[in-house]
Amino acid sequence: MTDAGGHPYRAIPGPSVVPDAVLRAMHRAAPNIYEGEIVDLTAGLIPDLCRVARTEGAVAIYIANGHGAWEAALANVAAPGAQVLVAATGRFGHGWAEVAEARGLKVELIDFGRQSPADPARVDAALRADTGHRIKAVLATHVDTATSLRNDIAGLRRAIDAAGHPALLMVDCIASLGCDRFEMDAWGADVMVAASQKGLMLPPGLGFVFFNDRAAAARARLARVSRYWDWTPRAAPGRFYQYFGGTAPTHHLYGLRAALDIIHDEGIEAVWARHERLARAIWAACWAWGQGVRSGSTLPIRRIAAAR
Protein backbone atom coordinates (compact mmCIF):
# COMPACT_ATOMS: atom_id res chain seq x y z
CA MET A 1 0.00 0.00 0.00
CA THR A 2 1.26 3.50 -0.78
CA ASP A 3 0.20 6.86 0.60
CA ALA A 4 -0.83 10.02 -1.28
CA GLY A 5 2.84 10.88 -1.83
CA GLY A 6 3.53 7.46 -3.39
CA HIS A 7 5.54 6.20 -0.41
CA PRO A 8 5.01 2.76 1.11
CA TYR A 9 2.47 3.11 3.93
CA ARG A 10 3.39 1.17 7.04
CA ALA A 11 0.87 1.40 9.86
CA ILE A 12 2.77 0.28 12.97
CA PRO A 13 2.86 2.02 16.38
CA GLY A 14 6.14 3.69 15.45
CA PRO A 15 8.08 4.88 13.67
CA SER A 16 4.86 6.24 12.24
CA VAL A 17 4.18 7.72 8.83
CA VAL A 18 6.28 10.83 8.13
CA PRO A 19 4.33 13.42 6.12
CA ASP A 20 5.85 14.73 2.88
CA ALA A 21 6.10 18.24 4.31
CA VAL A 22 8.32 16.88 7.10
CA LEU A 23 10.45 14.84 4.69
CA ARG A 24 10.87 17.87 2.43
CA ALA A 25 11.84 20.10 5.35
CA MET A 26 14.63 17.64 6.24
CA HIS A 27 15.98 17.34 2.69
CA ARG A 28 18.61 20.05 2.77
CA ALA A 29 22.33 20.73 3.08
CA ALA A 30 23.93 20.69 6.52
CA PRO A 31 23.26 24.06 8.14
CA ASN A 32 25.52 26.37 10.14
CA ILE A 33 25.13 25.38 13.80
CA TYR A 34 26.85 28.45 15.25
CA GLU A 35 24.51 31.24 14.23
CA GLY A 36 21.61 32.16 12.04
CA GLU A 37 18.53 30.24 11.00
CA ILE A 38 18.81 27.12 13.13
CA VAL A 39 19.35 29.12 16.33
CA ASP A 40 16.16 31.12 15.77
CA LEU A 41 14.27 28.07 14.57
CA THR A 42 15.13 26.11 17.72
CA ALA A 43 14.05 28.93 20.03
CA GLY A 44 10.70 28.93 18.22
CA LEU A 45 10.23 25.16 18.67
CA ILE A 46 10.17 25.37 22.47
CA PRO A 47 6.87 27.26 22.95
CA ASP A 48 5.24 25.24 20.17
CA LEU A 49 6.27 21.94 21.79
CA CYS A 50 4.89 23.16 25.12
CA ARG A 51 1.61 24.04 23.38
CA VAL A 52 1.29 20.42 22.21
CA ALA A 53 2.01 19.23 25.77
CA ARG A 54 -0.38 21.85 27.24
CA THR A 55 2.17 23.13 29.69
CA GLU A 56 3.61 26.45 30.78
CA GLY A 57 6.61 24.48 32.04
CA ALA A 58 9.94 23.78 30.41
CA VAL A 59 11.19 21.19 27.91
CA ALA A 60 14.60 19.59 27.43
CA ILE A 61 15.38 17.91 24.09
CA TYR A 62 17.74 14.93 23.82
CA ILE A 63 19.21 13.17 20.81
CA ALA A 64 17.62 9.93 21.98
CA ASN A 65 14.68 7.60 21.53
CA GLY A 66 12.00 7.06 24.16
CA HIS A 67 14.27 4.87 26.28
CA GLY A 68 16.71 7.79 26.47
CA ALA A 69 13.91 10.16 27.50
CA TRP A 70 12.86 7.69 30.24
CA GLU A 71 16.40 7.66 31.57
CA ALA A 72 16.84 11.44 31.26
CA ALA A 73 13.66 12.10 33.22
CA LEU A 74 14.66 9.76 36.06
CA ALA A 75 18.21 11.12 36.21
CA ASN A 76 16.83 14.58 37.05
CA VAL A 77 14.45 13.67 39.87
CA ALA A 78 15.89 10.75 41.83
CA ALA A 79 19.38 9.68 42.87
CA PRO A 80 20.38 6.00 43.05
CA GLY A 81 18.94 4.49 46.23
CA ALA A 82 15.77 6.61 46.08
CA GLN A 83 12.40 4.95 45.65
CA VAL A 84 9.78 5.23 42.88
CA LEU A 85 6.33 3.71 42.51
CA VAL A 86 5.45 2.34 39.07
CA ALA A 87 1.84 1.81 37.99
CA ALA A 88 2.30 -0.66 35.12
CA THR A 89 -0.42 -1.46 32.60
CA GLY A 90 1.68 -3.16 29.95
CA ARG A 91 5.15 -3.79 28.58
CA PHE A 92 6.19 -0.14 28.53
CA GLY A 93 5.30 0.40 32.18
CA HIS A 94 7.53 -2.55 33.04
CA GLY A 95 10.19 -1.19 30.68
CA TRP A 96 10.38 2.15 32.48
CA ALA A 97 10.57 0.28 35.80
CA GLU A 98 13.53 -1.72 34.46
CA VAL A 99 15.32 1.47 33.43
CA ALA A 100 14.72 2.87 36.93
CA GLU A 101 16.08 -0.29 38.54
CA ALA A 102 19.17 -0.23 36.32
CA ARG A 103 19.77 3.34 37.52
CA GLY A 104 19.93 2.01 41.08
CA LEU A 105 16.47 3.19 42.13
CA LYS A 106 14.31 1.08 44.41
CA VAL A 107 11.21 0.24 42.43
CA GLU A 108 7.86 -0.61 43.96
CA LEU A 109 5.74 -1.89 41.09
CA ILE A 110 1.98 -2.32 41.04
CA ASP A 111 1.12 -4.54 38.10
CA PHE A 112 -2.40 -3.72 36.94
CA GLY A 113 -2.25 -6.44 34.29
CA ARG A 114 -3.21 -6.13 30.65
CA GLN A 115 -6.95 -5.65 30.85
CA SER A 116 -7.69 -2.55 32.89
CA PRO A 117 -6.16 0.87 33.56
CA ALA A 118 -4.31 1.71 36.76
CA ASP A 119 -6.66 2.00 39.73
CA PRO A 120 -5.93 5.31 41.51
CA ALA A 121 -7.24 3.83 44.79
CA ARG A 122 -4.39 1.29 44.86
CA VAL A 123 -1.85 4.04 44.17
CA ASP A 124 -3.44 6.08 46.97
CA ALA A 125 -3.11 3.09 49.36
CA ALA A 126 0.54 2.50 48.42
CA LEU A 127 1.36 6.15 49.04
CA ARG A 128 -0.46 6.22 52.40
CA ALA A 129 1.58 3.18 53.45
CA ASP A 130 4.74 5.17 52.68
CA THR A 131 4.54 7.22 55.88
CA GLY A 132 8.20 8.22 55.65
CA HIS A 133 7.67 9.72 52.16
CA ARG A 134 10.48 7.65 50.71
CA ILE A 135 8.77 7.43 47.31
CA LYS A 136 10.06 10.29 45.17
CA ALA A 137 7.86 9.78 42.11
CA VAL A 138 4.92 7.87 40.70
CA LEU A 139 5.60 6.63 37.15
CA ALA A 140 2.68 5.99 34.82
CA THR A 141 2.19 5.42 31.11
CA HIS A 142 -0.53 7.55 29.52
CA VAL A 143 -1.18 5.00 26.77
CA ASP A 144 0.71 1.71 26.94
CA THR A 145 1.29 0.69 23.35
CA ALA A 146 1.61 -2.99 24.26
CA THR A 147 -1.92 -3.21 25.72
CA SER A 148 -3.48 -0.02 24.28
CA LEU A 149 -4.66 0.79 27.82
CA ARG A 150 -5.07 4.50 28.54
CA ASN A 151 -4.60 5.66 32.12
CA ASP A 152 -6.50 8.37 33.97
CA ILE A 153 -3.62 10.75 34.68
CA ALA A 154 -5.76 13.37 36.46
CA GLY A 155 -7.14 10.54 38.63
CA LEU A 156 -3.61 9.48 39.59
CA ARG A 157 -2.82 13.10 40.50
CA ARG A 158 -5.91 13.22 42.73
CA ALA A 159 -4.78 9.99 44.41
CA ILE A 160 -1.34 11.44 45.17
CA ASP A 161 -2.90 14.62 46.56
CA ALA A 162 -5.54 12.75 48.56
CA ALA A 163 -2.78 10.70 50.20
CA GLY A 164 -1.06 13.98 51.12
CA HIS A 165 2.10 12.62 49.49
CA PRO A 166 4.81 14.85 47.94
CA ALA A 167 5.76 12.35 45.17
CA LEU A 168 6.08 13.75 41.66
CA LEU A 169 3.81 12.40 38.94
CA MET A 170 5.85 11.33 35.89
CA VAL A 171 4.04 10.31 32.71
CA ASP A 172 5.17 8.46 29.59
CA CYS A 173 3.37 10.06 26.62
CA ILE A 174 5.69 8.55 24.03
CA ALA A 175 2.78 6.88 22.23
CA SER A 176 0.08 9.42 22.94
CA LEU A 177 1.51 12.93 22.54
CA GLY A 178 -0.10 14.53 19.51
CA CYS A 179 -2.72 11.74 19.30
CA ASP A 180 -4.69 11.51 22.55
CA ARG A 181 -5.85 14.43 24.64
CA PHE A 182 -3.19 15.15 27.21
CA GLU A 183 -3.26 18.18 29.52
CA MET A 184 0.04 18.28 31.37
CA ASP A 185 -0.69 21.27 33.62
CA ALA A 186 -4.44 20.82 34.10
CA TRP A 187 -4.02 17.14 34.95
CA GLY A 188 -1.11 17.82 37.30
CA ALA A 189 1.71 15.87 35.66
CA ASP A 190 5.07 17.13 36.93
CA VAL A 191 7.22 15.41 34.31
CA MET A 192 6.21 14.10 30.90
CA VAL A 193 8.36 12.20 28.40
CA ALA A 194 7.81 11.90 24.67
CA ALA A 195 9.72 10.96 21.53
CA SER A 196 9.75 12.16 17.95
CA GLN A 197 8.66 9.09 16.00
CA LYS A 198 5.03 8.61 16.97
CA GLY A 199 2.41 11.36 17.19
CA LEU A 200 4.99 13.99 16.32
CA MET A 201 5.46 12.38 12.88
CA LEU A 202 9.28 12.56 12.69
CA PRO A 203 11.86 9.82 12.28
CA PRO A 204 13.15 8.41 15.61
CA GLY A 205 15.97 10.43 17.14
CA LEU A 206 14.55 13.06 19.49
CA GLY A 207 13.48 12.51 23.09
CA PHE A 208 11.60 15.21 25.00
CA VAL A 209 11.33 15.72 28.74
CA PHE A 210 8.80 18.33 29.87
CA PHE A 211 8.90 19.42 33.49
CA ASN A 212 7.30 21.95 35.83
CA ASP A 213 8.62 23.98 38.76
CA ARG A 214 8.05 21.18 41.29
CA ALA A 215 10.18 18.85 39.19
CA ALA A 216 12.81 21.56 38.74
CA ALA A 217 12.93 21.89 42.55
CA ALA A 218 13.49 18.12 42.84
CA ARG A 219 16.34 18.44 40.35
CA ALA A 220 17.84 21.31 42.42
CA ARG A 221 17.85 19.08 45.53
CA LEU A 222 20.06 16.44 43.86
CA ALA A 223 23.75 16.61 44.67
CA ARG A 224 24.66 15.88 41.05
CA VAL A 225 23.19 14.88 37.70
CA SER A 226 25.43 13.60 34.91
CA ARG A 227 26.27 16.43 32.54
CA TYR A 228 24.65 14.81 29.52
CA TRP A 229 21.31 14.02 31.16
CA ASP A 230 21.02 17.25 33.18
CA TRP A 231 17.93 19.03 31.91
CA THR A 232 18.86 22.43 33.38
CA PRO A 233 21.19 23.77 30.65
CA ARG A 234 19.04 22.18 27.92
CA ALA A 235 15.93 23.97 29.09
CA ALA A 236 17.69 27.29 29.71
CA PRO A 237 20.73 27.32 27.41
CA GLY A 238 23.15 30.21 27.62
CA ARG A 239 24.75 29.06 24.36
CA PHE A 240 23.10 27.28 21.46
CA TYR A 241 25.08 24.00 21.85
CA GLN A 242 23.72 23.65 25.41
CA TYR A 243 20.24 22.86 24.06
CA PHE A 244 21.63 19.49 22.98
CA GLY A 245 24.76 19.03 25.07
CA GLY A 246 26.77 19.15 21.83
CA THR A 247 25.98 19.20 18.11
CA ALA A 248 22.33 19.91 17.38
CA PRO A 249 20.14 17.29 15.65
CA THR A 250 20.02 19.67 12.71
CA HIS A 251 17.70 17.94 10.24
CA HIS A 252 15.34 16.70 12.91
CA LEU A 253 14.87 20.30 14.01
CA TYR A 254 13.76 21.32 10.52
CA GLY A 255 11.45 18.32 10.43
CA LEU A 256 10.07 19.16 13.87
CA ARG A 257 9.32 22.72 12.73
CA ALA A 258 7.27 21.32 9.84
CA ALA A 259 5.51 18.76 12.05
CA LEU A 260 4.56 21.34 14.67
CA ASP A 261 3.24 23.61 11.90
CA ILE A 262 1.02 20.76 10.67
CA ILE A 263 -0.28 20.12 14.20
CA HIS A 264 -0.93 23.77 15.05
CA ASP A 265 -2.44 24.57 11.63
CA GLU A 266 -5.00 21.82 12.20
CA GLY A 267 -5.31 22.72 15.90
CA ILE A 268 -4.43 20.28 18.68
CA GLU A 269 -8.10 19.79 19.63
CA ALA A 270 -8.90 18.86 16.03
CA VAL A 271 -5.89 16.50 15.91
CA TRP A 272 -7.18 14.70 19.03
CA ALA A 273 -10.69 14.51 17.59
CA ARG A 274 -9.38 13.04 14.31
CA HIS A 275 -7.42 10.33 16.13
CA GLU A 276 -10.45 9.56 18.28
CA ARG A 277 -12.61 9.18 15.18
CA LEU A 278 -10.09 6.89 13.46
CA ALA A 279 -9.61 4.84 16.64
CA ARG A 280 -13.37 4.32 16.96
CA ALA A 281 -13.57 3.23 13.34
CA ILE A 282 -10.84 0.64 13.89
CA TRP A 283 -12.39 -0.62 17.14
CA ALA A 284 -15.74 -0.96 15.34
CA ALA A 285 -14.10 -2.90 12.52
CA CYS A 286 -12.29 -5.23 14.93
CA TRP A 287 -15.52 -5.81 16.82
CA ALA A 288 -17.35 -6.59 13.60
CA TRP A 289 -14.61 -8.95 12.41
CA GLY A 290 -14.87 -10.74 15.76
CA GLN A 291 -18.61 -11.20 15.24
CA GLY A 292 -17.95 -12.72 11.82
CA VAL A 293 -15.45 -15.19 13.21
CA ARG A 294 -17.94 -16.34 15.84
CA SER A 295 -20.89 -16.81 13.51
CA GLY A 296 -18.67 -18.32 10.83
CA SER A 297 -20.81 -16.76 8.09
CA THR A 298 -19.64 -14.65 5.15
CA LEU A 299 -16.18 -13.15 5.19
CA PRO A 300 -16.58 -10.34 7.73
CA ILE A 301 -14.39 -7.94 5.81
CA ARG A 302 -16.81 -8.13 2.88
CA ARG A 303 -19.77 -7.40 5.08
CA ILE A 304 -18.09 -4.31 6.53
CA ALA A 305 -17.22 -3.13 3.03
CA ALA A 306 -20.85 -3.70 1.97
CA ALA A 307 -22.14 -1.79 4.98
CA ARG A 308 -20.13 1.31 4.04
Ligand SMILES: *Cc1c(COP(=O)(O)O)cnc(C)c1O
Ligand atom coordinates in the same frame (compact mmCIF):
# COMPACT_ATOMS: atom_id res chain seq x y z
C1 LIG B 1 7.47 3.39 21.73
C2 LIG B 1 7.27 3.53 23.19
C3 LIG B 1 8.34 3.58 24.09
C4 LIG B 1 9.76 3.36 23.70
O1 LIG B 1 10.23 4.31 22.80
P1 LIG B 1 11.60 4.02 21.99
O2 LIG B 1 11.71 5.26 21.15
O3 LIG B 1 11.40 2.77 21.21
O4 LIG B 1 12.70 3.91 22.97
C5 LIG B 1 8.06 3.81 25.42
N1 LIG B 1 6.80 3.96 25.86
C6 LIG B 1 5.75 3.89 25.02
C7 LIG B 1 4.37 4.06 25.58
C8 LIG B 1 5.94 3.67 23.67
O5 LIG B 1 4.89 3.57 22.84
